[in-house]
Amino acid sequence: MAPKFGTSGLRGLVVELTPELVADYTRAFIRACPTGGTVMVGQDYRPSSPDIAEVVLRTIAAEGITAVDLGTLPTPALALASLTAGAAAIMVTGSHIPADRNGLKFYVPTGEITKHDEGAILSALGQPPAETAPGRIEVRTDAGARYVERYTTAFGDAALAGLRIGVYEHSSVAREILKETLTALGATVVPLGFSDTFIPVDTEAVDPETRALFRGWCAEHGLDALVSTDGDADRPMVTDASGEVIPGDILGALTSRSLGARVLCVPVSANSMIRQMPDFERIVATKIGSPFVIAAMEAQLAADPTAPVAGYEPNGGYLLGFTAQGPAGLLAPLMTRDCLLPIIAPLAAAKAAGLSLADLVAALPPRFTAADRLTEIPTEKAKDFIATLRDDPGPRDAFFAPTGRITSVDLTDGLRLSFADGTVVHLRPSGNAPEFRCYVEADSKQAAAEVLALYLDKLAARLR
Structure with a gap:
């Protein structure tokens, strides 16, 4: 997939996350968002993460501010360190997606970037490297502790x-x-x-x-x-x-x-x-x-x-x-x-x-959920499918006929349908990976699992 950027960060195939692209997004983040004069960098265990982290660290220093290499550590440990220090942070990770993909997560000194920050970063792309005295690169090993x-x-x-x-x-x-x-x-x-x-x-x-x-x-x-x-x-x-x-x-x-x-x-x-x-x-x-x-x-x-x-x-x-x-x-x-x-x-x-x-x-109230995803589903194809079900009751009723009468439609995020028997089915394309997710809620664990399996099969037949 072509690299995509949103509030969950930048993600893409490793072969497309070139040093030039990674440096461009790192510079844009530094110029568009507050950093406190320091950017902390962490990474996961993907084989591509050390090389990408090295590009990020060098780019930060080239912008004239301090880069702090925290090594391999959990994303929340990096966030805790940056919040405590009043510094920004970049995590090199693709989260749960396969190792042939990777990405960057961005944090300002007050926490995760917002939708406003996202727009500012995108607007700052394409600028040349800074002409300034380089900052330093430090190494810290105490964030995990x-x-x-x-x-x-x-x-x-x-x-x-x-x-x-x-x-x-x-x-x-x-x-x-x-x-x-x-x-x-x-x-x-x-x-x-x-x-x-x-x-x-x-x-x-x-x-x-x-x-x-x-x-x-x-x-x-x-x-x-x-x-x-x-x-x-x-x-x-x-x-x-x-x-x-x-x-x-x-x-x-x-x-x-x-x-x-x-x-x-x-x-x-x-x-x-x-x-x-x-x-x-x-x-x-x-x-x-x-x-x-x-x-x-x-x-x-x-x-x-x-x-x-x-x-x-x-x-x-x-x-x-x-x-x-x-x-x-x-x-x-x-x-x-x-x-x-x-x-x-x-x-x-x-x-x-x-x-x-x-x-x-x-001992909790008896409502049960089940969720899974289809991978390698083109984002535009997934969005078009959701739009068809959202906008036309005919195809929507036909697709969901096995579950009965639809009693409500929630468009907060994707398409979430409630049915007369209390079942809920929620379909949503991923925002940062070529995946299509299905969430189900029912009054029994078995019912939730059965409905999930039913619609995953139906989705696979329609989207693959």
């Missing part, structure tokens, strides 16, 4: 005591930090599945083979839970003791309840069971993507700076907008997608209640 400390301080050394937790290491940039943090919180950690090659883990679309692997590991090693992340570690993955993957929006609801959040900002695709939970006073539905969640959180905080506001996405990435009280100490806000908090908080809450993680989940 500060990220771990954030959670050990808030949860304490006994929060997970007695739990046996597997860590699916694969090529996650958080694999060492996960092991270190869980051990510091008292858990016995079992490392599993280390890989020297990059594995594109999508926490919203875990394939059947991987799910079977999880079930086998949990049984073989007697695990209370198995945890992991996507490649750049801004999305968590958690299973219960049986190896059953817990959806990210369930982790988000459990985390929010345990921290005392009262106002939730979540994408329209998030499980609606939170509307049945007495723990939350207000639910704000947004378009899909962390920039939209952050904008909604900021609006809520502008109206009431003391509001206990949190946000999360169905992929599990969690955003904390208030100072929360953990079991052992305070947890400062971090309004960027985080993987560690939605892993730790549900496990700690289950242990404190004397429950298994599966029991904690089972």
Whole structure:
């Protein structure tokens, strides 16, 4: 795919992310957005990331400001370091997409870039290198430790005591930090599945083979839970003791309840069971993507700076907008997608209640989601298909006839349909990859899985 740019950053095929293109976007970011005079740079474990990071670092220094090389670390650890230092940041990562692709994520000193920043960066492309004295390139190795400390301080050394937790290491940039943090919180950690090659883990679309692997590991090693992340570690993955993957929006609801959040900002695709939970006073539905969640959180905080506001996405990435009280100490806000908090908080809450993680989940209102994606779907073809279903009731009713009568149509992001039997089907082309996503919500896990399989087959027949 040709490189694409949006609020999730720049993504494209590695062969098309040329040094010239990477330098152009880096210069444009520096000239269009505040940096605080410093830009911190992190990277994931993709084989192309070191070379791209080197171009980014050299370009920053050539612009006359300080470049700080933080090496390989989770995206939220980079964001925490930059926010703490009042500096900008660039993460070299393609997130969950395959290793033949990569990208850049941009952070200003106050957090993720906005839609306004996106436009400013695009307008600043194509400018020549600066004619100025070069800045310096520094190397720092403490950002990961500060990220771990954030959670050990808030949860304490006994929060997970007695739990046996597997860590699916694969090529996650958080694999060492996960092991270190869980051990510091008292858990016995079992490392599993280390890989020297990059594995594109999508926490919203875990394939059947991987799910079977999880079930086998949990049984073989007697695990209370198995945890992991996507490649750049801004999305968590958690299973219960049986190896059953817990959806990210369930982790988000459990985390929010345990921290005392009262106002939730979540994408329209998030499980609606939170509307049945007495723990939350207000639910704000947004378009899909962390920039939209952050904008909604900021609006809520502008109206009431003391509001206990949190946000999360169905992929599990969690955003904390208030100072929360953990079991052992305070947890400062971090309004960027985080993987560690939605892993730790549900496990700690289950242990404190004397429950298994599966029991904690089972006590929630009975609404179930399922999601997956089709890959290698041309974006324009996907958008045209959505437009046809959106604008013409005839093709829409025909395509969704197996599920019955449509009772409402939500166009917040893509096409989200509610049916007379309570089922919800949500179709949406990805904004930064050639993928087409399908989300389903139903009153039983089996029904959600069956409806998802039905429409993935129908979509594949229409779009491939």
